[in-house]
Amino acid sequence: MEIKTVSIIGLGALGIMYAHHFSKKFSKENVRIIADQDRINRYLKTGIYCNGELCDFNYVTPEESIPPSDLILFTVKFEGLQNAIRSVINHVGPNTIFMSALNGIISEEMIGEAFGFDNVLYCVAQGMDAVKVDNQLTYHHKGKLVFGDRKSGIISEQTRAVEKFFQLVELPYEIDTNMKHRIWGKFMLNVGVNQTVAVYKSNYGEVLKEGEARQTMIAAMREVIKVAEKEGIGLSEDDLSYWLTVLGTLSPEGKPSMAQDVDAKRLSEVELFSGTVLKYAQKHNINVPVNKLLYEKISSIESEYVR
Template sequence: MSIKKVSIIGLGALGIMYGQHFSQKLPKENVRIIADKKRIEKYQTEGVFCNGERCEFHFVTPDEHVEPADLLIFTVKFNGLEEAIQSVKHHVGEHTIIISALNGIISEEMIGQVYGFEKVLYCVAQGMDAVKIDNKLTFEHKGMLVFGDRKPGILSEKTKRLSEFFKSVELPHQVDTNMPHRIWGKFMLNVGVNQTVAVYNSNYGEVQNEGEARNTMIAAMREVIAISDKAGVPLTEDDLNYWLDVLDTLSPEGKPSMAQDVDAKRLSEVELFAGTVLKLGKKYGIDTPVNKMLYEKIKEIESEYVY
């Protein structure tokens, strides 16, 4: 059963990037961007732009009854995930494949509890340097989607079907047969780079070069390594070096999502990063002073926002 209809919820950086990619490869009506009526009106009035090109998206509201999607992609922020899960109910059918490009280590669990884990493939978006300011997205590197089955060592028909689809639409991707390990590795990177760049009010370049910011980032990542062993998905220094190599491929002028949130005075996903590390550290009796410092500094930054 081939993938023909794609639905996406969440028109942030990744939603725009993937929405534009699929819209250029598939019939426009087969790529559906799910959004409420107010957001749709704003998108249509102000436009949505990807590398200077206006995106001609096909929008649908959550209430519209549509044919179920063959592929459903979540690209919302974590604080909007619960609402998004309820908003996609008309897009989920018996054969729908669901992937989440969210940061963190729990979105697949939340989605699977509602729609069934048999529909969910684990996924990580890595290597992109997309920056979204207002309604305009720019990027140099599209990165890739890495995905696979929930249980290690399995290569299911769903995974094969999704890989064939991504090949057909020329979307960079990779299949991984140990996705829990990959997700924890990406979580480790995000805990380090997202929070450090936000606190230091800088960009990827600052943490790609030796100095205080890079040392802080790596120290925060090592706290995740300490926790991962207790959590049953052990990471090593080799994993840390792998993700640092991924970081080095990004444009030095680019910024991760949390730094973009700080620039725009939006509440960040700090609870998803340091918040999770602090909770797990307490659970397993592991000290996490660097993440505690980052958590407190980001909360302090956010407390100064004026709306």
């Protein structure tokens, strides 16, 4: 199995970063950016820039009939995932590998339900500090994609194929044979850092220093550990320390996606973060007061510009 064609859907911060990287390291015509025609026209008119460089992407519409892609990477926001799944149908063949760089803990399940789980690899993007404002993406740290199989303890042919491709295009990566644990760990970090920085309307620097914001972030993360325990996921204080170390590698001036949404007055992924924690907490009769407060505060912020 060899990856010769890649399709990416979703030109947010991660989508632009990976599309730009692949297009420079791989043949442009074999890196397909899926978007509807109106979006393509807008992209071509305004341009998309990555660290000041104009991106030269190969756009295709969902309706376009083309040979299947060997790898499809989802980089949309969660609320756009169902539409993205419908949009990639013409890119799917029997051996197409699926990866999702979305936040949260359920995107792989949704993709697997649509296309079958045999070729779905679990994935988290970590350690990047990409910030997108309008058509401009900037980042200092590209981070890495951590991926592996749905079943723990194995390394499949599909995982090896993606590894070989990432080596070819020189994309930082890590293979993890316990991806469910890794995904919950990244979820824990996102619940803490995304929501806290959004509520404090600041940047990573606010939670990298000692103070109220950092305490809030860590308290929200500890509530995820409580929920994960009830779900049979062995998150611990060691995992919290690991993800705080990952956070410490980011540029203090950078911002997570939810803070960028608040700045742009867009609806955020609050339901994916504290909304999910609250649902699990209700299921297991657990108190999660910090996440409840963050949910209420972010919902209040959004209510000011969504009428």
